[in-house]
Amino acid sequence: MSDLNHVVITGRLVRDPSISGNGSKSAFFRIAANRRYRTKTDSKQQETAYLNCKAFGGWADALVDGKKGDMVLVEGRLRTEEWASDAGTVRLELVVVVNSIRFINRGVAVRTSTPESNEALVNAEAPLGETAPSDEVPF
Numbered sequence: 686m687s688d689l690n691h692v693v694i695t696g697r698l699v700r701d702p703s704i705s706g707n708g709s710k711s712a713f714f715r716i717a718a719n720r721r722y723r724t725k726t727d728s729k730q731q732e733t734a735y736l737n738c739k740a741f742g743g744w745a746d747a748l749v750d751g752k753k754g755d756m757v758l759v760e761g762r763l764r765t766e767e768w769a770s771d772a773g774t775v776r777l778e779l780v781v782v783v784n785s786i787r788f789i790n791r792g793v794a795v796r797t798s799t800p801e802s803n804e805a806l807v808n809a810e811a812p813l814g815e816t817a818p819s820d821e822v823p824f
Contacts, residue, residue, distance in 0.1 A: 690762045692781055694718055694736065695789065698755045702740075702748040712745035714738050716757065716781075740783035747786055760785040 696718035704712045716736045724730055738759060740748060751757070761783045770776050 691760070692763055693758070693760050694781070695756065695758045696734075696736070698751055698753055698757060699735065700753045702751045704745055704749060706745070710742060710745035712740040712748045714740070714748060714751065716759065736781055737778060738781040738783055740786065744783045744786055751788070756789040758787040758789055759783055 694716065696716035699715040699717050702712045702714035704710060714737075716738060718734045718736065719731055720734070721729065721731050738761070759781060761781045764780050764782050766778045766780055768776055
């Protein structure tokens, strides 16, 4: 049986995405995912998980208009990256490699993109996960 490495998470961009590359683009961004809960004493608590994410090709292009505070839904896989620090110690970092990204506004999909087409789809009326009907005839 094969292992499953799939992540789906929503959160807000911590800062504007960093996009690099001319031909083959890549983007680095960080998401803050909040969890709100109540303790046994009924006090409200919040914890935040910060996740580093990397996107390549068309998914990096989809982040060009991303701004700090934008809500995003990211699907991807986890990858551990390893490097040596200046002090010579080995450093490890867990990164989400993006397979899909959506910008979300109040539960409605605002922009999506696919690596095949770098044009953003503006669809502010369809619920999340659905797309607007196409004018094309399916046959």
